[in-house]
Amino acid sequence: MNDAPIVPDFGDEGEERKIAFVCSKGTLDMAYPALIMASGALEQGVETHIFFTFWGMDMINKETTGSLKFTPVGNTTATRQAHMPMIFTAFPGIASIATSQMKKQLEALDIPDVPTFLTHLTDMGCHLWACKMSVDMFGLTEDDMIDELEGIMNVADFIELIDGAQTMFI
Amino acid sequence: MPVTTIGGREVHVDDEGFLTEYDEWSEDLAKVLAENIGIAELSDGHWKVINFLRSDFQEQGETATLRRVSTVGGVPTKELFQLFPKKPARKMSYVAGLPKPAGCI
Numbered sequence: 508m509n510d511a512p513i514v515p516d517f518g519d520e521g522e523e524r525k526i527a528f529v530c531s532k533g534t535l536d537m538a539y540p541a542l543i544m545a546s547g548a549l550e551q552g553v554e555t556h557i558f559f560t561f562w563g564m565d566m567i568n569k570e571t572t573g574s575l576k577f578t579p580v581g582n583t584t585a586t587r588q589a590h591m592p593m594i595f596t597a598f599p600g601i602a603s604i605a606t607s608q609m610k611k612q613l614e615a616l617d618i619p620d621v622p623t624f625l626t627h628l629t630d631m632g633c634h635l636w637a638c639k640m641s642v643d644m645f646g647l648t649e650d651d652m653i654d655e656l657e658g659i660m661n662v663a664d665f666i667e668l669i670d671g672a673q674t675m676f677i
Numbered sequence: 678m679p680v681t682t683i684g685g686r687e688v689h690v691d692d693e694g695f696l697t698e699y700d701e702w703s704e705d706l707a708k709v710l711a712e713n714i715g716i717a718e719l720s721d722g723h724w725k726v727i728n729f730l731r732s733d734f735q736e737q738g739e740t741a742t743l744r745r746v747s748t749v750g751g752v753p754t755k756e757l758f759q760l761f762p763k764k765p766a767r768k769m770s771y772v773a774g775l776p777k778p779a780g781c782i
Contacts, residue, residue: 513681513694514713515771517764546782550743552763618782619744627744627782630754 518552525672527556532677533565535575535609535621541677542624549631556672557628558665560638563677564645567637567652572622577609578602622653629655636660636668684709695776699734702774710772722760723772726752730773740770742780 526548528541541557548555565571579585579596585605586593595601610620619627629635637652639661649659660668678689678697688701696702696710707727711719719727729750733741743766747754761768766778 512683512713513679513690513692515694515767517714517768519715519763543781550764550766617745617780624782627747627754630747631743631758 524548524551524553525556525669526553527558527669527672527674529558529560529674529676530563530566531561533562533571533575535577535606537677538566538575538621539613539618539624541675542621542628543618544675545628545633546624546631549628549633554634554672555628555632556634556636556669558636558638558660560641564637564641564647566621567625567635567656568647569651569653572625572653573620575606575621576602577606579605625653625655636665638662638665683713691776695771696774697776699774702731706774707772710774714768714771716761716768716772719772720760722752722756726750726757726760726769727773730769730775734773734775739780740773740775740778742766742778742782744782745780 526545528545530538530541532538545555545557559567565575579589579591579601581593582596583593585591586596589605613620618624625635635653635656637647637656637659639659642648642659649656678691680687681690681694682688684706686701686706688706689697691697708719711717711723716723726746729746729752730741733745733750741750743754743757746752746757746769757765757769761772770777
């Protein structure tokens with residue numbers, strides 16, 4: 508038996524950690540990795556930034572954030588699970604079926620949809636940034652994007668911001 | 678399982694110090710657990726979370742995640758970060774005498 512009680516070390520005194528995700532994909536399946544890992548990081552008290560660029564802009568575009576799609580084209584796991592020859596994956600309607608299937612699986616695990624998830628993250632203190640070049644390239648303005656967005660940033664500022672952060676490109 | 682003395686009572690804990698026996702927890706013990714991790718006083722807000730976690734654990738058999746505490750327990754996520762700073766999921770579980778949440782979100 509120990510004299511001092513065993514108390515978990517929550518690392519409150521430790522060094523401040525920082526983590527950053529670059530989201531460059533606009534499909535449903537590629538939206539979730541960063542969202543889930545960011546949520547885990549925030550729960551652990553880690554300062555978290557997400558930078559949306561290129562197709563990742565769809566995740567924060569008001570018009571598309573709630574309707575991201577999953578396509579099984581070129582996806583060997585999806586075709587194996589669906590017992591479907593790869594050639595059929597490009598047929599009309601397949602992406603919609605695959606998308607609704609994936610949404611059901613996520614719902615069954617009580618995982619929120621992308622817009623709700625982004626709100627959940629910012630409630631936990633997550634910082635969301637849009638890539639300046641992508642904003643210009645797709646002809647977007649801040650009004651086109653979700654309210655949770657903190658700002659539009661060029662890459663130099665982002666690189667400065669994530670000084671010392673563990674960074675993942677997705 | 679290690680046994681440790683908290684608040685003058687012997688309790689079973691895991692290697693990190695989280696209580697492992699649901700029934701060894703009491704409200705008085707929660708106050709000591711909170712002090713152990715730097716929460717000087719448990720407010721009504723804290724108790725709302727703790728009571729939800731305890732009853733939800735009995736129904737579900739696992740510790741609620743932050744999202745569940747907000748959507749089902751009715752305590753907004755922002756508030757959870759104020760009540761249990763920095764690592765709310767783990768801290769709230771510790772004070773409620775429950776294991777860390779197993780879910781990812």
